[in-house]
Amino acid sequence: MTIARALTIAGSDSGGGAGIQADLKTFQELRAFGMSAITAVTAQNTLGVHGIYPLSTEAVAQQIDAIGEDLGADAVKTGMLFSSEIIVCVAEKLQQYKWEKVVVDPVMIAKGGAALLLNESIRALKQSLLPLAYVVTPNIPEAEILTDMQIVTMEDRKEAARKLAAYGAKHVVMKGGHDPAGADEIVDLLYDGRDFYEFRSERQETRHTHGTGCTFAAAITAELAKGHSVLEAVPVAKAFIQAAIEDSLHLGLGHGPTNHWAYRERRSSR
Ligand SMILES: Nc1ncnc2c1ncn2[C@@H]1O[C@H](COP(=O)(O)OP(=O)(O)OP(=O)(O)O)[C@@H](O)[C@H]1O
Numbered sequence: 001m002t003i004a005r006a007l008t009i010a011g012s013d014s015g016g017g018a019g020i021q022a023d024l025k026t027f028q029e030l031r032a033f034g035m036s037a038i039t040a041v042t043a044q045n046t047l048g049v050h051g052i053y054p055l056s057t058e059a060v061a062q063q064i065d066a067i068g069e070d071l072g073a074d075a076v077k078t079g080m081l082f083s084s085e086i087i088v089c090v091a092e093k094l095q096q097y098k099w100e101k102v103v104v105d106p107v108m109i110a111k112g113g114a115a116l117l118l119n120e121s122i123r124a125l126k127q128s129l130l131p132l133a134y135v136v137t138p139n140i141p142e143a144e145i146l147t148d149m150q151i152v153t154m155e156d157r158k159e160a161a162r163k164l165a166a167y168g169a170k171h172v173v174m175k176g177g178h179d180p181a182g183a184d185e186i187v188d189l190l191y192d193g194r195d196f197y198e199f200r201s202e203r204q205e206t207r208h209t210h211g212t213g214c215t216f217a218a219a220i221t222a223e224l225a226k227g228h229s230v231l232e233a234v235p236v237a238k239a240f241i242q243a244a245i246e247d248s249l250h251l252g253l254g255h256g257p258t259n260h261w262a263y264r265e266r267r268s269s270r
Pocket residue numbers: 018109110111138139140175176177178186187188201202203204205206209210211212213214216238241242245
């Protein structure tokens with residue numbers, strides 16, 4: 001039996017809804033063997049981010065080496081990277097181990113508004129990491145910052161996706177969760193450098209969306225690790241996050257986590 005191996009390089013969320021914790025739970029639910037390299041430890045819950053403790057580049061590099069030299073990875077996801085030094089370090093390691101199925105989730109700001117990436121690091125993200133991205137998964141505000149343009153219409157989104165592809169990302173999945181126009185429906189847009197594909201879902205009225213972006217990108221990573229194409233992976237990720245949001249756990253006093261076992265439970269009860 002072949003085991004799909006998925007590595008996440010991201011920040012730890014003590015609240016368990018986003019970051020490394022969301023990624024590993026998603027990998028497990030989609031039957032990929034999950035591994036992690038932690039870039040920063042956050043003290044965080046559903047109410048906000050109370051502290052950020054970035055690790056040294058040595059610590060990040062050593063964790064990645066431990067995996068690269070032994071277990072290997074079929075797909076890799078990057079999340080919160082925090083600083084230019086960590087971004088450059090991760091980019092070097094991705095090249096050293098010749099990992100190609102790399103999903104870059106350009107995490108910038110947490111739901112409550114805390115910065116998870118230093119402003120000065122946007123350039124490093126664009127220059128060092130986007131050229132290595134097999135898939136980049138920005139939400140609309142992240143896409144605006146990366147492309148330096150305002151995104152209002154679907155045409156704007158397509159133009160931004162083309163720009164991101166020009167930076168070197170092989171596929172762009174622009175998430176529509178933040179689209180002010182998408183009141184009832186959320187449209188996620190996939191661009192593969194040639195064609196555009198739209199993935200639609202009903203918008204759920206809920207405040208429990210902590211970690212939706214991480215979970216969605218982790219689901220894409222797990223599917224890629226299993227050998228599926230991006231066009232196959234995105235609808236699975238969409239169904240995974242939809243179930244996770246719908247079957248909310250109602251935990252915490254603020255933006256609660258999503259339900260990572262909902263997708264599997266729904267399938268097994270069918
Ligand atoms: N209220 C909602 N109802 C249904 N689907 C949603 C909702 N919010 C987000 N999603 C889905 O979740 C995924 C992540 O979208 P979103 O744009 O919220 O990402 P994000 O802003 O990066 O998340 P995060 O805040 O965790 O970083 C997308 O596939 C989106 O369609």
